[in-house]
Amino acid sequence: KNEVEQSPQNLTAQEGEFITINCSYSVGISALHWLQQHPGGGIVSLFMLSSGKKKHGRLIATINIQEKHSSLHITASHPRDSAVYICAVIFGNQFYFGTGTSLTVIP
Amino acid sequence: DAGVIQSPRHEVTEMGQEVTLRCKPISGHNSLFWYRQTMMRGLELLIYFNNNVPIDDSGMPEDRFSAKMPNASFSTLKIQPSEPRDSAVYFCASSLSGDATQYFGPGTRLLVL
Numbered sequence: 407k408n409e410v411e412q413s414p415q416n417l418t419a420q421e422g423e424f425i426t427i428n429c430s431y432s433v434g435i436s437a438l439h440w441l442q443q444h445p446g447g448g449i450v451s452l453f454m455l456s457s458g459k460k461k462h463g464r465l466i467a468t469i470n471i472q473e474k475h476s477s478l479h480i481t482a483s484h485p486r487d488s489a490v491y492i493c494a495v496i497f498g499n500q501f502y503f504g505t506g507t508s509l510t511v512i513p
Numbered sequence: 514d515a516g517v518i519q520s521p522r523h524e525v526t527e528m529g530q531e532v533t534l535r536c537k538p539i540s541g542h543n544s545l546f547w548y549r550q551t552m553m554r555g556l557e558l559l560i561y562f563n564n565n566v567p568i569d570d571s572g573m574p575e576d577r578f579s580a581k582m583p584n585a586s587f588s589t590l591k592i593q594p595s596e597p598r599d600s601a602v603y604f605c606a607s608s609l610s611g612d613a614t615q616y617f618g619p620g621t622r623l624l625v626l
Contacts, residue, residue, distance in 0.1 A: 436612050437612040439614075439615065441556075441617075447602060447619075447620055447622075448617070448619055448620070449604060449606075449617040449620075450617065451606075451614045451615050451616065451617065453614075454612070454613065454614045454615075456612075492555075492556060494556075496611075496612055499561075499568055499569040499611075500569070501558040501561075501572075503555055503556045503557070503558075504555075505555050506555060506556075
C-alpha cells in the first residue's frame, strides 16, 4: 500500500497541450512538495504548498486538503518540460513519496 | 550562492569498502536531508537534520549507514561496509526549515561492485 499515489505513471503530450498530473495521499499532511527530475538526474523543487493554489510561470499547483488530493498543471507544454514529476507529502517528521510521473512532450 | 554541493559526483567501489559522501548545504539553511534514489524503490528519505541535530533517521536502511552533521555547513553519509545493493544515487538537500522548499544537490552516483 502506497501512502502517496500519482497518476498517470507515464504521459506523452504534444507541444502546447495542457497537462495535469495528479497526486492522492492517505496520510496526514504538513506540506506537499512537487519535485521535477530532469533526464540528467537533477532534482528541482517546483512548489511547496499546504493549502490553496500556487503559480509559477506556466506551472500551477493546487491542493485540496479535505479530499487529500493535489494536482500539478502545465499550460502550453514545451519539450523542455519533459521530466519526471514527483509528489512528496510531509507529515510531522515523516516523508512519503509518490513513484513519479514520467512526462514526455513531443515537438 | 553555489547551491547545495555534493562530493564526489561519482563513486565506484568494491564490496566491503567504506564509502563517504559529503554535502555542503546552502548557507543559512537550518535543515539538511539525505535521500537515496533507485529504480526499484524510487526516492527515499534516509535521514534529516535540523540545526545539526538528527530529527528522523528511520529511513536509514541498517547499521552500515551512518550520517553526521558536525556543523551547519557540512554533513557526511557513510556506508561501511558497502554492498552492491547500496548502488544508487544519493541526494543531499537543504532548506530554511523542515517543511520549507528544499534545494537539491546534483547527487552522488554510487556503484558498488
